[in-house]
Amino acid sequence: MANANSKTAIYAAIGANTAIAISKFIAAGFTGSSAMLSEGIHSVVDTGNGLLLLHGIRQSKKSADEKHPFGHGKELYFWSLIVAILIFSIGGGMSFYEGIIHIKNPKPLTDPTWNYVVLAMAAVFESIALYLALKQFNATRSNQDFWKAIRASKDPSNFAVIFEDTAALLGLIVAALGVFLGHQFNNPYIDGAASLIIGLILSAIAIFLAYESKGLLIGEGADPAVLESLVVLINEEPTILNAKHPLTMHFGPNEVFLALDVNFLPELTAVEVEQAVEKLERKIKQAHPDIKRIFIEARAISTDRSTSQNNQV
Template identity: 60%
Template sequence: MSSDSSKKTIFAAIGANLAIAITKFIAAGVTSSSAMLSEGIHSLVDTINELLLLLGIRMSQKPADDSHPFGYGQELYFWTLIVAILIFAIGGGMSFYEGIIHLIHPSPITDPLWNYIVLGFAIFFEGFSWTVALKEFLPSKGEQTFWQAIRASKDPTIFTVLFEDSAALLGLLVALIGIFLEHLFQNPYFDGISSIIIGVILGVVAVILAHESKGLLVGESANTRTVNHIRAIANTDPAVQAVLRVLTMHLGPQEVLLNLEIQFRKHLSAEDLALAVERLEEKIRTQHPDIKNIFIEAKSIANSAGRNLPRM
């Protein structure tokens, strides 16, 4: 998934969340609704989060240097983890806190019509942002389930926005139900309870995002299909006797490190080994352009000690 697709999804989310946050805060000030204030905080945090994802994309595109010879691709994974922490600490924490305060000191909503109008607009704009994120995510899904596709994805920007927008839509529905029940039964506790539920929703989403970001930061391999295809490419080369190990690690959404340990056929000269390594590198890079760094450890049967030809 290209960075342009990621940016498209993020810009759509920023526009929607910023407009929604402003209208929610206005409505919360007019109506004294706890759930509406929580939703305003939620949308503001989402806006900040999308800006951090843009920062992550920009930082991850810095060229490699002496201190970071493999580049800065994992910057994106780091900022995605920060986003998850903000969702949990600020979005979920503030919503939960606001709900508790409202239960301790309940205050009735003064004009629920404002809330209904704002929530209606918010659902429309969040739905638009969610649709954009879903359209960008679906091409990478294939025949996998949504959860399998998210677990397999190495680009956290798309599924982060998709999770945020899904939580936002669910939170809006909870806020709408809470305000409706308070208006119907004239019971301000419904508003506080809905705010707490919104906080729990955000907390769950934050934990899921943090878990996925941690996996990417620690270092995840390329998908099984890619690894198997690399093994097949190597096995079809006439100089290869056996493929011993295929080690891969994602350094970014479109950047993979490959270490390939191969046992070559006996009686190959050093020149034959060098030509075979070059041939393999060219085939792998042609069919898998995301593999930016290739190290081939060549072992010849004719030499029990083996020959190591690390290449990059």
Template identity: 55%
Template sequence: MASDSSNKAIYAAMGANLAIAITKFLAASITGSSAMISEGIHSIVDTVDQLVLLLGIRRSQKPADASHPFGYGQELYFWTFIVALLVFALGGGMSIYQGIIHLINPSPLEDPKWNYIVLAIAILLEGFSWIVALREFLPTKGKQNFWQAIKNSKDPTVLTILFEDTAAILGLFVAFIGIFLGHLFNNVYFDGIASIIIGIILAIVAVVLARESKGLLVGESAAPKTIANIRSLSKTEPGVKEVIRILTMQLAPQEVLLNLEIQFAQNLTGEEIALTVESLEIKIRQMHPEIKQIFIEAKSLAAARKTSQIPQ
């Protein structure tokens, strides 16, 4: 399930985005800035996204039942994918549309003072939200570089907030540059161009989020380090002759399903095989508490039982 750190990042981002959206639309109504309208839309979409993520977390915590014996953990991945679609369609699409409309029918900018004040406030609030998300993400990074950590992350909530806040900060700087250049050169088209660039940034972020969510949604394996540890642990058991295959599936950020195919030593009795399996399950759960479901397939079980029945 999603951790408390995920909820912390979501609530921080939602509060910041709601306040920012109100101030952006007020500034846009006063100055007529297309870039500020795009930024307002962006903040509204981000606020809706955080509500959708909270819905996903809540639904993913439903207990397992007959129709979903492994629980509802993957609902979180589904709703994260929906967030990516919202960012692309509403955030990116609407911003690009707004920019094109402004280029076709440009309107003169009014006093930019309010835009600059709002942008400064928004950068501070988005920066706070970004720092909260980054602090929650860094402990999961370990020794990996940022891209490896992003690729291997199994909790899409913090990742989504971090990406959205990064896009928001970039968008704010683009809006600032567009408004500043528009007034500096007395050219209304800079504002529309800034709006289109903001839309492109959002579209890129949406594609990255969709790609990461899709991998988890369709059945992504556990981290390579986890699989390597399972293999090493299995080989420490005296009764294990060979680890044939390890199959894992990420069911939720902190929930993994494991199917382990093992060849046991031929001289083991049925009781000894059972004790080996029990010992191995305990070791795996101690090192990886996120592995909730363990299925061990004993390839040589039948042979072992026959051997144990032969008179000595």
């Protein structure tokens, strides 16, 4: 599950985006800037997305029940997909709309001072929010390459905030350039073009987040390093004759289901197989606390008897 630090990053992003959205709309009202209006919409969407991620985290912590025997961990994955859809449809869509409207019906820009002040403030707040999100993410990725860690991450509450804040900073740069160049060349079309570019940035981020969320929602397995460790643990157990490759699935950022098909030595009794299974479960949970549920299809087969045991924890 997302820990307190990832929540802190989300709270920071929500607070920053709320304040920034208000200031951007005020600046857009005074200056008539399309890019600034698009940026205001972007900040509103980011604020709502942060609230949805918090909702997803809270829902994912609900206990298992009769209808959801494996818990509600995938709630977070569902809401991260909704976040991606909102970024694409509202953030990107409205930015495209505003850009096209202002290109078709250009309006002369007024004094850009308000825009520069708001953009500078927004850049500071967004940088702080991005720093907190990166700090949390870097604490969990160890020495793994950044992009590989992003792709391997099972916690969208981390990488979604990172990409939202990155998109926000890129949008601020584009908006600033649109305002500056529009006034420099006395060309209001540039401001509308900047709004279109912001829409492209948001759409690209949304598509990436949707792709990552889809993989988590339909069921991603544990990291290859975890699987390799499980194979080693199984092979180290002297009572095991052979075993099929471990099958895993993430039901949440820190909640993994494990299924094993194991053949024990033929001379073992049913009681000895049960003891061996319990020992193996303890070793696995000690090495990988994120593995919350274990299902073991255990067999001990000899010429005169067959024992089959299923164990679910």
